[in-house]
Amino acid sequence: MSLVPTSIRDRGSYLLFLIPGGLLLLAVILVPFGMNIGISFTEWSGAGEPEWIGLDNYVRLMSDGTFWASFRHNVGLVVAMAILPTLAGLVIAAALFDFIGKQFGSRHAAILRACIYLPQVLPIAVAGIVWSWILAPQDGALNEVLRAVGLDSLAQNWLGDPDLALWTVMGVMLWIQVGYPVVIFMAGMQRVDPSLHEAAELDGASWWGRFWHVTVPQIRPEIFVVLLTCTIAALKVFAPIYVLTRGGPGGSTNVPSYYSFQNFFEKTQVGYGAAIATVLTVLILVLTSVFLRVQNRGER
Amino acid sequence: MRRHAVLWSMIVLAVVMLVPFFIVVLNAVKTPEEYSTGGPLSLPSGVSLDGVIAFWERVDFGEKLLNSVVISGSVAVLAVVVSVFNAYALGIGRVRGRLWILVLFLIANTLPQEALVYPLYFLANEVGLYDTKTAVIIIFTVIQAAFGTYLLTSTLGGFPRELLEAARIDGANKWQTLVRIVVPISRPTLGVLFVFFFIWTWNEFFLPLVLLISNENQTVPVALGVLQGQRMMDATMTSASALLGVIPAIVFFLIFQRALTRGITAGAVK
Numbered sequence: 155m156s157l158v159p160t161s162i163r164d165r166g167s168y169l170l171f172l173i174p175g176g177l178l179l180l181a182v183i184l185v186p187f188g189m190n191i192g193i194s195f196t197e198w199s200g201a202g203e204p205e206w207i208g209l210d211n212y213v214r215l216m217s218d219g220t221f222w223a224s225f226r227h228n229v230g231l232v233v234a235m236a237i238l239p240t241l242a243g244l245v246i247a248a249a250l251f252d253f254i255g256k257q258f259g260s261r262h263a264a265i266l267r268a269c270i271y272l273p274q275v276l277p278i279a280v281a282g283i284v285w286s287w288i289l290a291p292q293d294g295a296l297n298e299v300l301r302a303v304g305l306d307s308l309a310q311n312w313l314g315d316p317d318l319a320l321w322t323v324m325g326v327m328l329w330i331q332v333g334y335p336v337v338i339f340m341a342g343m344q345r346v347d348p349s350l351h352e353a354a355e356l357d358g359a360s361w362w363g364r365f366w367h368v369t370v371p372q373i374r375p376e377i378f379v380v381l382l383t384c385t386i387a388a389l390k391v392f393a394p395i396y397v398l399t400r401g402g403p404g405g406s407t408n409v410p411s412y413y414s415f416q417n418f419f420e421k422t423q424v425g426y427g428a429a430i431a432t433v434l435t436v437l438i439l440v441l442t443s444v445f446l447r448v449q450n451r452g453e454r
Numbered sequence: 455m456r457r458h459a460v461l462w463s464m465i466v467l468a469v470v471m472l473v474p475f476f477i478v479v480l481n482a483v484k485t486p487e488e489y490s491t492g493g494p495l496s497l498p499s500g501v502s503l504d505g506v507i508a509f510w511e512r513v514d515f516g517e518k519l520l521n522s523v524v525i526s527g528s529v530a531v532l533a534v535v536v537s538v539f540n541a542y543a544l545g546i547g548r549v550r551g552r553l554w555i556l557v558l559f560l561i562a563n564t565l566p567q568e569a570l571v572y573p574l575y576f577l578a579n580e581v582g583l584y585d586t587k588t589a590v591i592i593i594f595t596v597i598q599a600a601f602g603t604y605l606l607t608s609t610l611g612g613f614p615r616e617l618l619e620a621a622r623i624d625g626a627n628k629w630q631t632l633v634r635i636v637v638p639i640s641r642p643t644l645g646v647l648f649v650f651f652f653i654w655t656w657n658e659f660f661l662p663l664v665l666l667i668s669n670e671n672q673t674v675p676v677a678l679g680v681l682q683g684q685r686m687m688d689a690t691m692t693s694a695s696a697l698l699g700v701i702p703a704i705v706f707f708l709i710f711q712r713a714l715t716r717g718i719t720a721g722a723v724k
Contacts, residue, residue, distance in 0.1 A: 167628055168542070168543045168546070168547025168549050169543060170549070171540070171542050171543040171547065171628075171632075172539070172543040172544070175537075175539055175540040175599060175603065176555075178536065178592070178595065178596045178599070179558070179562055179596060180557070182592065182593050182596040182597075183562040183565065183570065183596060183597075183600070184558075185573070186563070186570045186573035186574050186577065187573075189573035189576075190570065190573050192574060193572065197540075200572075200576075204619045246464070246467070249464055250464060253460050253604050254460065254461060255462060257461075257463060262461075266464050266465070266467075268711070269468035269469075269471055269472055270467065270468055270471050272471065272472065272475070272704075272707065273471060274472075275663040275710070276564060276699070276700060277656065277659065277674070277699060277703060278657065278659060278675075279675040279676070279678055279679035280696060280700060281700065282679070282682070283678055283679070283682045283692065283696050284474050284478055284696045284700075285474065286682065287689065287693060288494075293493055294494065295477050299495065314675035329471065329474075332471075385481045390566045390568070392645050392660045393660065393679065394677075396663075396683065397677060399684065400683065410694070411568050411660075414568045415568065415571075418571065419664070424572055426571075428572060430568075431566065431569040432567040432569060434566050434568060435565060435566055435568075436571065438564055438565075439561065
């Protein structure tokens with residue numbers, strides 16, 4: 155029997171299928187990422203020879219107030235893009251799936267879900283345009299509404315006031331993001347065995363009790379996925395900042411992603427920009443592996 | 455009583471989510487005069503497409519749409535092909551070290567584009583692909599295929615072994631097995647991947663912004679974002695631009711819902 159030799163030859167020829175994808179991965183992701191790390195140890199304007207300066211860029215980062223501020227703003231965005239949407243998404247998904255779907259029919263639930271999900275399909279740049287115009291200080295729709303109902307004092311320069319701009323951006327991001335957990339959680343709830351709910355109901359559990367003790371533990375995997383992907387998305391956020399505020403006013407909405415972009419293409423401090431991007435990458439990779447580890451432990 | 459309270463609060467929420475879309479449509483069909491006298495909340499006296507047409511001509515929107523379709527369409531096709539090849543080797547071929555290769559693809563998928571942008575910009579310049587659609591197509595093919603490989607490998611890992619065995623006994627080689635057995639049976643999943651890749655690429659902003667510098671190569675989101683950044687549009691033109699950005703997204707949304715439903719049911723039948 156020549157079983158073993160064929161199976162080895164088999165594996166060899168399967169490897170051929172991996173060649174195009176592997177080469178592309180190398181050329182577009184792995185080599186550029188390595189180059190970025192290399193550049194972060196240099197001082198370079200993008201033209202001429204990069205000058206090796208070791209860890210100087212990273213030392214400079216430690217005492218750069220703008221850099222730390224940009225991470226603080228990022229924490230706000232994690233709240234607005236991951237934590238609040240997950241909490242709101244759980245309640246909305248349960249209300250739609252458990253309540254509206256059962257009492258009024260799943261069609262109604264599907265239509266409401268579609269309305270809530272719609273902002274998710276907008277290109278983020280377009281969503282930014284819509285909102286920067288609604289939030290315009292002079293003739294923006296939001297201030298017009300407030301004036302129309304006599305609340306003139308609440309009309310604000312939403313994106314132009316340094317104390318307010320980050321909160322406004324957070325509000326916009328919440329609007330964009332909330333549909334995603336709703337859709338994922340509703341899909342997860344379809345997986346849950348209805349007999350669990352029936353048993354809890356027989357035991358006299360209230361709606362909230364069933365939500366908290368049956369639904370939430372059952373869709374834990376979905377909650378993990380949503381928290382992880384939304385947190386990463388919040389750390390990478392660029393387009394809304396570019397379109398809404400350009401990091402301003404006075405740097406009050408700057409984020410690491412936009413700060414590295416500024417260093418690359420506006421200040422031509424390429425080495426420094428690369429250092430910021432590298433720190434951001436390490437943060438995201440560490441966070442991802444911690445998340446996956448916690449999730450694995452939870453499953454055991 | 456309480457059931458209606460829940461229903462109404464959900465309806466109110468849905469309406470709040472949609473209000474920005476209503477305001478955009480409302481103002482995109484106004485004339486600039488109507489806007490300056492009545493503000494953003496007044497009802498227009500009729501439907502005027504002047505703002506939309508003016509904006510369309512000013513940015514040559516047809517060209518931007520075509521760019522976006524070409525880039526997103528090519529990326530979706532190529533990324534599905536690359537994902538299938540990778541997943542065939544990893545999920546069905548089970549090549550040595552597949553776990554580590556998979557981790558590599560997963561890392562590629564989570565890397566922030568900020569950590570790739572400058573080297574990509576530099577390399578694109580070196581090989582003469584800077585400011586070309588080709589560069590953007592190649593880059594996003596790899597980025598999307600990294601996710602596709604991850605997803606498809608687990609799907610193909612559960613591919614019925616009897617079918618592969620039967621094909622082998624019939625004398626099919628690896629290539630024939632892939633094209634005649636694996637791809638046709640996985641079609642629903644591949645369809646969903648195609649739709650995802652298309653929409654994700656359409657919505658991309660950061661790398662296209664950096665790599666597509668000239669007007670005639672820009673995609674829809676980049677062209678709109680750049681114009682918005684220059685703050686040179688009046689209110690009706692801004693809402694017209696927002697409307698033109700929203701419409702393709704809503705079209706995709708409807709297609710996407712159908713594809714997703716079909717993909718899920720097709721998977722269930724199997």
